[in-house]
């Protein structure tokens with residue numbers, strides 16, 4: 203009955219009842235046994251001491267967005283270090299783009315370039331083309347004059363609730379569109395064809411397997427500015443049907459698409475999807491997760507809602523909607539049985555969300571709702587205590603320290619550095635910590651994220667709130683068991699124990715046994731999902 207047994211392995215199970223083993227046997231897609239394993243049954247692979255962990259689970263990523271970004275102009279990495287280099291890259295892509303077609307780029311950071319790109323310079327770089335450049339945060343973008351004209355906002359300021367069409371001192375739009383103003387561009391490209399989205403999912407899934415990811419949580423589909431189609435779930439189903447999903451996927455539903463269902467008044471079903479489908483629907487490969495609600499914006503983009511002002515300015519960011527409306531949406535979703543995942547970065551937004559969760563639980567008690575706060579970036583000590591008391595799961599991103607950390611330190615100023623992207627204090631308060639990347643906001647390979655959770659240094663080498671650093675063991679547990687817990691799936695995956703899904707990653711060395719500087723450079727030798735090797739660098743074959 204045994205299909206595959208890995209022997210002579212250093213198995214880190216993430217199961218406190220049995221933390222280590224030297225062999226793991228799999229049958230029928232699940233873990234069959236730990237230990238020596240039934241000899242002679244099925245395929246046996248000698249791992250020669252390689253390390254085996256539960257497969258990594260990215261608890262907050264944008265899989266379609268990442269897959270699509272693979273075919274866009276990369277404006278977030280070297281050699282792009284200045285606006286001139288960015289404009290040159292856009293000009294090169296424009297040469298192979300027909301007039302009227304799109305030149306799309308992702309990943310720029312004005313903190314690194316000195317300023318946001320400018321519509322006039324983009325017009326010169328790509329004459330007659332439609333240029334659309336997304337900020338690394340995803341919370342803003344820049345477009346050129348051709349796009350502004352198509353939107354009818356090229357000449358004068360336009361009010362957009364929950365967003366901003368930025369203008370210069372003369373009142374002329376600069377091309378920068380913040381937060382919900384991005385929906386304007388969306389109106390020109392949405393909805394994307396589902397086949398295009400399924401291809402993007404397949405491309406992303408193949409990358410994820412190479413990095414040891416076996417599960418991911420997609421942080422918002424079907425509505426709002428993160429969406430690509432109102433029928434986005436169908437793209438995931440299509441990728442799965444054609445055998446190209448790659449990894450197990452949990453989908454967050456954008457809050458915008460919940461609506462009244464007309465159910466019996468006694469059912470408490472005030473906000474849902476058609477047929478009453480909600481959190482938990484699906485199976486081990488594709489399931490619905492929480493509803494995703496945006497409370498505020500971006501820290502590096504300085505739109506997130508803080509109590510105090512951003513360092514060196516008098517602005518303090520803004521909420522994406524009126525606080526009472528946000529809270530009503532959260533309470534309605536909770537009341538209707540949803541797990542709620544609210545994006546809240548600034549301490550002011552976090553208070554609004556914690557208040558909503560507290561009121562929801564008081565008015566409509568429900569056991570173990572596991573509501574989440576995505577990012578949880580600028581957090582006062584009293585907010586840690588309150589989140590822990592409410593059973594909230596905070597979902598910060600380790601990678602942000604390196605790729606965005608310098609901009610974040612500058613945005614909040616030294617007095618608030620100790621509040622940034624907490625990890626250790628959350629564990630000490632008894633909270634569960636998942637591991638996530640928010641890819642394509644930053645590079646998403648889990649080993650990079652785990653290394654950053656331990657090392658906490660910015661790209662310039664500055665310490666990033668180092669008191670919140672984790673041990674390698676804690677970071678690995680976050681990226682496996684912690685993420686499974688956040689998905690309400692810790693009884694199914696996230697550790698290696700008999701009966702759980704046989705989702706494993708094989709690493710060249712043990713991250714807990716090497717120096718912290720070496721973690722990021724370890725090699726993923728193989729990735730196994732449901733007992734099947736889905737990525738193999740040759741290790742499984744070579745060592746058979």
Ligand SMILES: [Zn+2]
Nearest residue numbers: 262264421640
């Ligand atoms: Zn996100």
